[in-house]
Amino acid sequence: MVEVTGASDQPLLVAEGLTKSYGRLAACRDVSFVLYPGEVLAIVGESGSGKSTLLQMLSAQLAPSGGRVSYRMRDGVLRDLAELGEAERRFLFRTDWGYVHQDPAQGLRMAVSAGANVGERLMAVGWNNYGRIRQTASSWLERVEIDVARIDDAPRTYSGGMRQRLQIARNLVTEPRLVFMDEPTGGLDVSVQARLLDLMRSLVNELGLAAIVVTHDLAVARLLSHRVMVMKEGRVIETGLTDQVLDDPREPYTQLLVSSILPA
Amino acid sequence: MYVAVMGGERAIENAHRLLAHERRGDRSVPELSLSQISEQLGLAVDRVMSEGALYDRELAALAIKQARGDLIEAIFLVRAFRATLPRFGATEPVDTGAMRVQRRISSTFKDIPGGQVLGPTFDYTHRLLDPGLAEGGNPAAPALAATSDVPMPRVTDILRQDGLIEPSPVAEEDAPVGDLTRDPLSFPAGRDLRLQNLARGDEGFLLALGYSTQRGYGRNHPFAGEIRFGEVEVEFFAEEIGFAVPLGSIELTECQMVNQFKGSATEPPCFTRGYGLAFGQSERKTMSMALVDRALRARELGEDVVAPAQDEEFVMSHSDNVQATGFVEHLKLPHYVDFQSELGLLRKLRREFADANAAPEMKEAAE
Amino acid sequence: MNAPTYNFAYLDEQTKRMIRRAILKAIAIPGYQVPFASREMPMPYGWGTGGVQVTAAILGPKDVLKVIDQGSDDTTNAISIRKFFAKTAGVETTTSTDAATVIQTRHRIPEAPLRAGQVLVYQVPIPEPLRFLEPRETETRRMHALAEYGLMHVKLYEDIARFGHIATSYAYPVKVNARYVMDPSPTPKFDNPKMDNCPALQLFGAGREKRIYAIPPYTPVVSLDFEDHPFTRYKFDAPCALCGAEESYLDEIVTDDKGSRMFVCSDTDYCEGRQAAGHRGVESAAPHKEAANG
Ligand SMILES: Nc1ncnc2c1ncn2[C@@H]1O[C@H](COP(=O)(O)OP(=O)(O)OP(=O)(O)O)[C@@H](O)[C@H]1O
Ligand SMILES: [Mg+2]
C-alpha cells in the first residue's frame, strides 16, 4: 500500500450526495466522500457503472442533477464548484487541477510541438520568458522519460505511451494540487502500462499530489491509490483502504471483481 | 533613373469606359431590354431577387444587364441598393396555404386534397438542345382549364392533424422579427435568423451542403413533403389606421421537407421539418435550403453535430456569396506591404538556415 | 423605377447613429471588438467596407479626408474610396497626412507622426487575432472575455522553436491597455510602435465580419513577445532610394527583367515631402505625374 505523503486534516475536496440522471437512467446516485491533500483515490467498477460520469461532476465539467462538490481553493476557503464563475473554474483548470484523458488526443494539442504543449499552461498563467519556458518543458520531458531531442516534434509523431506521458507532463507543469485521471493506462500494452504506472507513482509521491483515478484495472488501483471506491450501477457499494478492499473484499460484487481480474 | 508610376485615377476611368463598351458588345446586335430579361430569363431574375433579398423584377433585370449576366455581381448590385432603402416595418407573415398555386407536388402522398399540379417545370423534359429555339418563334399556347376553388392545404398541415409531424414553432406574440441586415449576428442564432441567412444564401453553396447531407454528412432522411410555387398576397399592418392593408402579390416557392422522426421517453415519435422559401420559382434553392435548415436543427433535436451542414457557425458564416466573392476577390488588391514584410522575413530565415547548415559542412571539408 | 437618392456620406442618419454608438462603445473598451450591423456597401466586402462605414459615420462637412492603401494615395483602391467620399459627402480631400483630419488606411500607418484631433480609420479584413488558432467565434469570444491568451503565446513559442524568431511580419498581435489582445489589421509590424500612446484616435472597421474596435488617444499598445525574444521592428538594409529616409517602410520595386531591385518609401506623401525639402536618395528624381486633365 501507498503512504499518504502530504497528509493534512483539512479536506481538499468534498462530494455530497452526487447524483446524475439521464432520463430514467441514474448514471450516478448519491455519492459522497472526502478527499484530503496528497491522497490518491481510485474509483473502480465495471463498464457503465458511472465512473466517468462521477469524475466529470467532480471536475466541474458536468452539472450534477443533485448534490454538490466543494473544493478548497489556494486561499484555504472551501467553495461550492457550482458557485464558481466560469473564469474561476477555467483558472482552476489551468493551475490547480490536472485532467488526464484516456485518449491523449483529447488532452493534447496534436499539431503543436511537445515543448509548446507543456509550456502552454505556463504561458497561460503569465510566464513570459521563452528560455525559461523551454527549460521547464525540457526538464518535464526528462521527468516523464521523453527524449528531450523530441521537444520540437508534435505529439502526432509520438507513440501511444509517449503521448500519455506527454499529457501527464503538460498537466503537472503548473504543480497542481489535484489531478483527475480517467483510465490513464487504457489502450496501452502491458509493458508500457507498467512503466507509466511506475512513473505516475513516483510523481504523485514526489509532488504530494492528490489524485482521483478512474480505472477498471485493479492493478492500477493497487499500485497508485490509498483508498478505493467500488461502484456498481451508479452507486458506491464499498469503500476503504486499498489493501483492505482488495485483499479482503466484503461485498460479493467486489469479491467477484477481485477474483476475476486480479490474480495476485 | 526611377520614375514612380502614377495616374491610377485615369486608369480607373478608362477601365470603366472599356467595361461599358464590352457590356454592350457588338453594336450591330440589338441591345437587350429589361423586359426581355425579366420575361425570357425569368429564373435568373428570380435568383437575383432571392439572393439580393429585394422583390423587384425590373431592378433585378437591370442588375443582370449591368452585370453582363454575372448573377453574383447582379445580386451584389441589388443588395447595395437595398441597403439604402428606408425600413417602414415588417409585413404580416404571408399565408402560403392560400397561395394561388401554379405548381404543387408532393412526393409523400400519391393523391392529396387539391391534387398534384405539375405546372411549368424542366422535370421530365428530355435535355436535348432544341435547334428550333435558336430560330425563335412562338410556342403553342398553354392548355387551359377552369380555375378551381378546391382548397390546397399544405401537406405538412395534413400530417399535423394526426400529430405525425412536429408542430411548426410559433413565434412569440410580441417578439420582434429578427433581422440580420439590421442587427449583428451572434451565435447560437435562432431559427428565424438562420432561415433569413439561408434565404439570402448562395444557391450553389446550399445545393452542395444539402447534397452532402444526402450522402451521409449529417443525414436526416428527407422526403419532399411538398413543393409549391405561385402567388401570395402581402399585407402590411398600418398602425395609423389599425388594420392590415394589401401591398400586392409576389411569387414564391416553398419547400417543406418531412424528415427523420425524433422521440424520447417523454415525447411520442414524430416527423421533423426542414423549411425552404424563395422569391419566384426557385425549386433547387428551396429544396437545398430545407435540407440545410433541417441539418442545422441538429443541436435542438439532440443529434450529434458532426457534419459541415449541421455546423451553424460554418454554414452561416460562409453562405453569403456577396461576402464570399468580396473576400476571395480582394486578393486582387495590392498586398505589397504585407508581401514585403514576408519577403524580408523569409530572406532572413533563409540566410540563417544557410549559415546554420553551411557551418558543419565547411568544418567537415576542412578536416 | 425606384431611382436611388443618397444621404450625406452615403449612409442614412439612422445607420450612422448605430455605427457611432458602436464606435463609442469601442472607445470605452479599448481593443474590444464591438459587433455592429454592418451594411451592404456599394463596394465589395474585403475592399474596405468596414473602414468606409466608420469614415461615413464620423465624417462632417468640414473634415479633410486622406485615403491611403499600401501607404500610397495613388493606389487604385485608395483613389476609388477617396472619390466615393468626394462624391457622396463633397468633403475636401488631400494627400497630405498633416492636412487631413480623417485618414482612412489599408495596411499602413503614415510615417509622419499623427497629432491630437486626427482620426486614423483602418480597414480590417479579419478582426479576430485568435481566428487562425481557433476558428469558432463562440470560443474566441469566450477567450477574450476571460483574457485567456495562452494560445496566442503558443503560436509565438512555436515560431521561435521552429525558426529562431517570432515569424509574424504583419498583423502582429498587440495587447491594448493591458487587457485585450487585438489584431492591428494587416499593417507590417514595422508600424506597431506607432500605435502605442498615439495622440490620434484609431478606429478599426471590419465590414464583412461586422466588428468595430478602437484605440483611444494615448493608450498603451504593446506588441506581444517574450522577455528574451523581444519585439523588434523590421530594419531595411538601405535607405529610400528617392528621399534617403532611413526610418521609413520601403516598397521593393523590380526595375528590370534581370531582377534588379530598388527600395523606396511606401508612404508616398512622406517621400515626396522629404524630396521637396531637399532630401535625396541614390535614384532621386521627382516622380512623374500625369497632368490632371490627362
Ligand atoms: N450523455 C449521456 N446520456 C445518456 N446516458 C449516459 C450519458 N453518459 C453516460 N450515460 C450512461 O450512464 C451510465 C454510466 O456511464 P459512465 O460513462 O459513467 O460509465 P463508466 O463507469 O465510466 O464506464 P466505462 O468503464 O465503460 O468507461 C451508462 O449507463 C451510460 O450509458
Ligand atoms: Mg468511463
Ligand SMILES: [Zn+2]
Ligand atoms: Zn522615400
